[in-house]
Amino acid sequence: MFRIRSITAIPISVPLTKPVKMAGATVTSADNVLVRVEDDTGAVGWGESASAPMMNGETQAGMAAAIRHMAERLHSAEVTDVAALPYLIGPTIHFNPGAKAAVEIALLDLVGQRTGQPLYDLLGGRQRQRAAALVFIAGGTLEEEVAEARRLVDEGIIALKVKIGIQGVETDLARCAAIRAAVGAGIRISADANMGYGREAALAFCARAAETGIDFLEQPVAEEDLATMAECARACGVPIAADEGLQSIDLIRRHHEMGAAAGGSLKTIKLGGMLAVIEAGRLMQRLGMHVNLAGKTAETGIASAAIAHLAVVLPELAWDTSMTAPYLAADVVTEPPKVREGYITPPEGPGLGIRVDGAQLARFMV
Numbered sequence: 001m002f003r004i005r006s007i008t009a010i011p012i013s014v015p016l017t018k019p020v021k022m023a024g025a026t027v028t029s030a031d032n033v034l035v036r037v038e039d040d041t042g043a044v045g046w047g048e049s050a051s052a053p054m055m056n057g058e059t060q061a062g063m064a065a066a067i068r069h070m071a072e073r074l075h076s077a078e079v080t081d082v083a084a085l086p087y088l089i090g091p092t093i094h095f096n097p098g099a100k101a102a103v104e105i106a107l108l109d110l111v112g113q114r115t116g117q118p119l120y121d122l123l124g125g126r127q128r129q130r131a132a133a134l135v136f137i138a139g140g141t142l143e144e145e146v147a148e149a150r151r152l153v154d155e156g157i158i159a160l161k162v163k164i165g166i167q168g169v170e171t172d173l174a175r176c177a178a179i180r181a182a183v184g185a186g187i188r189i190s191a192d193a194n195m196g197y198g199r200e201a202a203l204a205f206c207a208r209a210a211e212t213g214i215d216f217l218e219q220p221v222a223e224e225d226l227a228t229m230a231e232c233a234r235a236c237g238v239p240i241a242a243d244e245g246l247q248s249i250d251l252i253r254r255h256h257e258m259g260a261a262a263g264g265s266l267k268t269i270k271l272g273g274m275l276a277v278i279e280a281g282r283l284m285q286r287l288g289m290h291v292n293l294a295g296k297t298a299e300t301g302i303a304s305a306a307i308a309h310l311a312v313v314l315p316e317l318a319w320d321t322s323m324t325a326p327y328l329a330a331d332v333v334t335e336p337p338k339v340r341e342g343y344i345t346p347p348e349g350p351g352l353g354i355r356v357d358g359a360q361l362a363r364f365m366v
């Protein structure tokens with residue numbers, strides 16, 4: 001199909017409109033790495049991964065170095081078809097799923113452009129026209145959070161995720177209950193502890209989780225503690241989701257076998273790309289697990305476009321999609337995908353369907 005002429009890692013830092021507070025980190029800027037791939041005809045594809053040291057162990061500098069290492073090995077490599085991409089990218093370096101995802105997204109963008117197909121077609125076709133957007137409630141006083149939840153629901157949002165695990169179980173329970181009371185039934189509300197609880201706190205939250213009216217509880221304890229996750233699942237009146245714990249296809253199976261999660265979050269930066277997310281999504285559907293598709297807080301219009309394409313392709317998406325470009329104060333693409341009336345639709349046009357704005361890119365390069 002084409003040969004790779006060059007792969008360039010471009011570290012960027014883009015401010016968020018306001019900080020997102022979660023257990024383990026408060027995010028104020030998107031410190032990401034973009035990938036620009038050029039083929040032998042001069043056509044260009046774009047990819048991106050957010051740095052997420054607490055999620056996959058990769059820092060911005062580490063990803064940039066890994067991508068440069070991969071670029072040397074992929075120079076002049078021939079891309080023949082989509083299915084061959086993991087076999088091309090995988091052997092260039094061990095681990096580093098975020099770096100691999102950025103390179104894969106850029107190559108997929110290029111394949112889409114070369115074949116004239118939007119990524120949702122290239123990746124298997126649309127299962128739905130649009131996907132409900134999940135939006136975070138993560139910071140401010142209780143009154144501010146309740147007002148934010150009301151405002152989002154008024155805009156059409158039907159899925160909210162309350163970030164918990166920082167202020168203690170009692171406060172977290174009160175926040176969840178207040179937000180449910182404010183928005184009423186019919187809105188999906190999840191609580192994400194980002195591993196912020198120990199066993200005692202997690203079980204204490206679980207004992208009263210159903211009373212608050214939340215629909216599921218995400219990653220209450222450490223990713224490797226599947227025994228306590230399973231204990232929470234037995235004790236909790238609401239389903240348990242895994243996120244940090246779902247670092248591979250095998251770990252999805254293990255959570256299922258141990259009764260440690262009824263579903264969970266799929267991210268390109270954990271699994272190493274869009275193709276692995278689709279494979280994982282198909283497995284979760286077969287296992288009867290619910291899927292949340294998630295961008296990392298926060299990604300520009302490049303990785304968010306990848307999320308928007310995946311959101312219409314995944315077979316099961318009962319726990320909605322968080323696309324994070326809307327949290328950014330500015331973007332490097334001319335028209336980043338937006339949430340409209342609560343829903344996400346992918347850009348039209350070949351590949352990702354986005355256009356990078358050179359001046360904006362120069363502004364945010366680090």
Ligand SMILES: [Mg+2]
Nearest residue numbers: 192218243265
């Ligand atoms: Mg999470």
